[in-house]
Amino acid sequence: MFIGRVIGNIVSTAKRDELQTAKLFIVEVYDGRLEPTGKYEVSFDAIGIGLGDYVLVCGGSAARMPEITSKMPADSSIMARIDDFEKLKKEFKEV
């Protein structure tokens, strides 16, 4: 599981049937110091997030645990939205 930021989305028409209802977002991966790493991941949306949101992303078989993604071939899903990222980052720096 890692923290990331939603920076874009993907538009696709020709895809496998199981993906028809999937919402796909590009998440920039953040490291333990809450700085961007320059790595990106395409993730399934399991909660309904928006652009620019800081999120928690879960990979592996756990990505198919939420009800929305259980029928989809998900290998990486957005599980939660971080409420106050700036506050979190400030707290990280103080520790």
Add this chain to the structure above:
Amino acid sequence: MIIGEIIGTVISTIKVSKIEHTKLKVAKIIDPFGRPTGKYFVVEDGVGVGVGEIVLISDDDVVVNRIVGVEKAPIRSAVMAKVDKINIFDLDNLEN
């Protein structure tokens, strides 16, 4: 899932019988801005994509096994979708 660009086709006659019907392509892994990451994958293609097209690739064994439709298929990565457009937003300079 990761983003890739199809750069070639693998032609192979002698295969494990479980994957006899599959089509195999070579994909160059790129980031959302189109920069190559230096990795290359051979992927199963069930969507029907051509050379030069941008695709989404799954690299999860369970997902790919389910998608290929053969039990215990010896395949690890597969094309999931053809990408029409990747929207990246400059979030620090949004106008509205």
